[in-house]
Amino acid sequence: MSRAGLAPPPGRCFWLEEALAHDPGEPCPPLRGRVEADVAIVGGGFAGMWTALELRAREPGLGVAVLEAGIVGGGASGRNGGFVSSSWHDLPAICGLFGRDEGLRYAMALAQEVTGIGRWCAEHGLDAWFHHEGVLGVRTGPWQEGFVGDEAIELLRALGLADRVRPLSGEECRRYADSPRFLGGAFVPDGATVQPARLARGLRRVALAQGVRIFEGTRVRGLERDGGRALLRTDGGTLRAERVVLAHGSWAAAWRPFRRSFAVIADHMVVTEPIPDRLAEIGWTSHVGIADGRDLLYYLRRTDDGRIAIGGGSASVLFDGRIGRRATADARVAEVSARGLLRLFPQLEGMRFTHAWGGPIDHTASFLPFFRTLPPGNVHAGLGFSGHGLVQTRVGGRILASLVLGAKDEWSSMPVVGRGIGAVPPEPLRYPLVRAAVWALASGDRREERGRPRGLIRRLVGGAPIAYRDRLARRGAVAR
Ligand SMILES: Cc1cc2nc3c(=O)[nH]c(=O)nc-3n(C[C@H](O)[C@H](O)[C@H](O)COP(=O)(O)OP(=O)(O)OC[C@H]3O[C@@H](n4cnc5c(N)ncnc54)[C@H](O)[C@@H]3O)c2cc1C
Numbered sequence: 001m002s003r004a005g006l007a008p009p010p011g012r013c014f015w016l017e018e019a020l021a022h023d024p025g026e027p028c029p030p031l032r033g034r035v036e037a038d039v040a041i042v043g044g045g046f047a048g049m050w051t052a053l054e055l056r057a058r059e060p061g062l063g064v065a066v067l068e069a070g071i072v073g074g075g076a077s078g079r080n081g082g083f084v085s086s087s088w089h090d091l092p093a094i095c096g097l098f099g100r101d102e103g104l105r106y107a108m109a110l111a112q113e114v115t116g117i118g119r120w121c122a123e124h125g126l127d128a129w130f131h132h133e134g135v136l137g138v139r140t141g142p143w144q145e146g147f148v149g150d151e152a153i154e155l156l157r158a159l160g161l162a163d164r165v166r167p168l169s170g171e172e173c174r175r176y177a178d179s180p181r182f183l184g185g186a187f188v189p190d191g192a193t194v195q196p197a198r199l200a201r202g203l204r205r206v207a208l209a210q211g212v213r214i215f216e217g218t219r220v221r222g223l224e225r226d227g228g229r230a231l232l233r234t235d236g237g238t239l240r241a242e243r244v245v246l247a248h249g250s251w252a253a254a255w256r257p258f259r260r261s262f263a264v265i266a267d268h269m270v271v272t273e274p275i276p277d278r279l280a281e282i283g284w285t286s287h288v289g290i291a292d293g294r295d296l297l298y299y300l301r302r303t304d305d306g307r308i309a310i311g312g313g314s315a316s317v318l319f320d321g322r323i324g325r326r327a328t329a330d331a332r333v334a335e336v337s338a339r340g341l342l343r344l345f346p347q348l349e350g351m352r353f354t355h356a357w358g359g360p361i362d363h364t365a366s367f368l369p370f371f372r373t374l375p376p377g378n379v380h381a382g383l384g385f386s387g388h389g390l391v392q393t394r395v396g397g398r399i400l401a402s403l404v405l406g407a408k409d410e411w412s413s414m415p416v417v418g419r420g421i422g423a424v425p426p427e428p429l430r431y432p433l434v435r436a437a438v439w440a441l442a443s444g445d446r447r448e449e450r451g452r453p454r455g456l457i458r459r460l461v462g463g464a465p466i467a468y469r470d471r472l473a474r475r476g477a478v479a480r
Pocket of ligand 1: 042043044045046047048067068069070071072073074075076077078079080081082083084085218219220221247248249250251252266267268269299311358359360361382383385386387388389390391393
């Protein structure tokens, strides 16, 4: 790295700061004493909040309580890139794992929710900076396949869904934003951007209005059986519930049933000062989000107050899923994101970054979430959103509501319901293996950008997680 200090000291999340200044919301004090509910939801991220709302919509009389260790949206849900994206780019792998029909059914449900989230915001008068204008995947080097690979484009064509991804020339890509690095790519209309913390806080507001009880500052320390019910212990009291939903994201890594379910990494973002004139200069006047074709990709989008937010390019790895300061403030990784913006748009030299932050990601071996029911049958988990949770948690809320209500329907039969596919290695093996993979991917990207070959070692070590997923897909195909 040639110069230090492009990104500010990390820790302040722009999205949460902006959303709380816009609407702090009514207080939701911690749980005290003994409380009863029909359904207890652990975790006030998107997964927990969509589930709470879906349950109340289907059974308005149900007593639903959300227990949140910090504030609603304080986890990954209020800290992410805000890409509300379909999974068409990942369709070959999804169909490999679940079979063509079921894979397509799941991918179709995700794509529909891009519109669904926008509709929900409009219905509830929520200004969450939601813009359904699509996502542009670009190649920024001749060695890159791009965010949407040829295999996905061919499969979509074969399925009669060619219009879901439009291949573009370099010149066509540069019409969206004039980067000298854009060589070509693809436009995905089923994509939107949102201010994620405004969405999370909006879900909180609507849930409260619909009678959901929310206890913030309430960490669940233990879950016990109490006859046919469940007892959740917190520092201030207990909550007894008939049914429980575990939606506490990356933090579930510390809970025994999920110790091999996913690895926890942290992604980091930076945001510029407002630069509306410079955005106009580079011709980025729409709200189309952009992702490049590196192995550890950069994702960047505009904000409604004229900034650019960019994340990715590297990641921090957390030992044994322990989520400490490294998950939200890693100066080295934030600096990589900041440098990424200047690499893509050298014309922006001289602009300032105001915020840098990170958040934890629960990454499964299949790169897909899982929805599992634990014995004796009244505890349901929805975890492992693997860095693509904006749309998947919305579908996940419908799935979890069906599992809680015992409904046999299109949601409870989704192929992501079950034990989860594959397992991550146990600690202390996992940490060095995941670190090695992140190193291989990041340093391989850097080498190629300097015109050097990625090299066999980096290719093998960095490609190991994908190779494992391909093996799972082949095994899945045999098992079906
Ligand atoms: C930097 C970054 C960028 C990302 N970009 C995108 C993107 O552009 N598009 C996309 O689709 N996805 C993106 N993601 C992923 C996305 O944010 C997540 O998949 C999604 O928010 C997961 O939601 P969740 O509800 O499962 O988890 P979380 O939002 O993490 O919620 C879990 C909640 O549980 C609470 N909790 C934990 N333990 C306990 C306990 N014991 N008791 C009570 N509460 C507890 C936590 O405080 C937290 O609020 C990104 C993630 C990061 C970090």
